Amino acid sequence: MNQNQRQFSPIDLFILQIDNGLRTVFGKPLVTERGDPQDTVKADKKIELSATEKTFSARLMRINHAGEVAAQGLYQGQALTAKLPDVRDKMQRAADEENDHLAWCERRVNELGSHTSYFNPLWYFGSVSIGALAGIAGDKWSLGFVAETERQVVKHLDEHLASISDHDVESRAVLEQMKIDEGRHATVAIESGAAELPAMIKNMMALTSKVMTKTAYWF
Ligand SMILES: [Fe+2]
Numbered sequence: 001m002n003q004n005q006r007q008f009s010p011i012d013l014f015i016l017q018i019d020n021g022l023r024t025v026f027g028k029p030l031v032t033e034r035g036d037p038q039d040t041v042k043a044d045k046k047i048e049l050s051a052t053e054k055t056f057s058a059r060l061m062r063i064n065h066a067g068e069v070a071a072q073g074l075y076q077g078q079a080l081t082a083k084l085p086d087v088r089d090k091m092q093r094a095a096d097e098e099n100d101h102l103a104w105c106e107r108r109v110n111e112l113g114s115h116t117s118y119f120n121p122l123w124y125f126g127s128v129s130i131g132a133l134a135g136i137a138g139d140k141w142s143l144g145f146v147a148e149t150e151r152q153v154v155k156h157l158d159e160h161l162a163s164i165s166d167h168d169v170e171s172r173a174v175l176e177q178m179k180i181d182e183g184r185h186a187t188v189a190i191e192s193g194a195a196e197l198p199a200m201i202k203n204m205m206a207l208t209s210k211v212m213t214k215t216a217y218w219f
């Protein structure tokens with residue numbers, strides 16, 4: 001049964017959030033039925049990466065993984081305080097797909113011989129707080145947050161696709177699919193009634209994500 005198809009007490013919701021948080025940061029996220037785009041790359045299309053290409057790809061994929069941890073926090077925080085059950089339901093599929101992104105990025109970072117960001121717990125719990133606050137402000141604002149986050153992520157994925165080596169076909173396959181998904185998540189949020197955020201908030205979000213991406217590049 002889907003989490004959102006029944007009524008939960010605040011304590012149930014709190015425990016579910018803790019469980020989600022621990023899975024996101026330390027465990028295995030619950031993925032959807034979709035396969036990993038890396039597995040669609042045929043063996044004869046795979047190219048051996050140089051050490052430099054590998055290091056650079058790993059850093060970018062670590063940033064993407066950290067971004068997905070934050071996205072997961074945002075969705076979970078929002079679900080915690082969303083007032084309308086249909087808003088929660090609509091956004092649940094998007095939240096589930098973020099788990100796919102998390103799993104794909106983590107696998108890729110590991111295959112490139114590196115580790116995910118040491119600061120993931122910070123990104124997660126910071127985002128849960130922001131998501132929950134936005135939810136308290138009202139569904140249209142939390143959806144506005146989701147829409148704006150997804151827009152910024154699409155922009156940032158475009159930058160990664162422009163800079164990552166053409167040889168890294170597997171990372172590129174993941175990024176291309178994520179870009180499609182994030183664009184759709186933004187559309188769903190807008191169609192569900194997202195408000196356009198004030199420019200000041202958008203700028204603050206861009207600044208926060210800059211701090212996160214710069215940190216996750218190295219650590
Ligand atoms: Fe995502």
Ligand SMILES: [Fe+2]
Nearest residue numbers: 150181182185
């Ligand atoms: Fe998304």
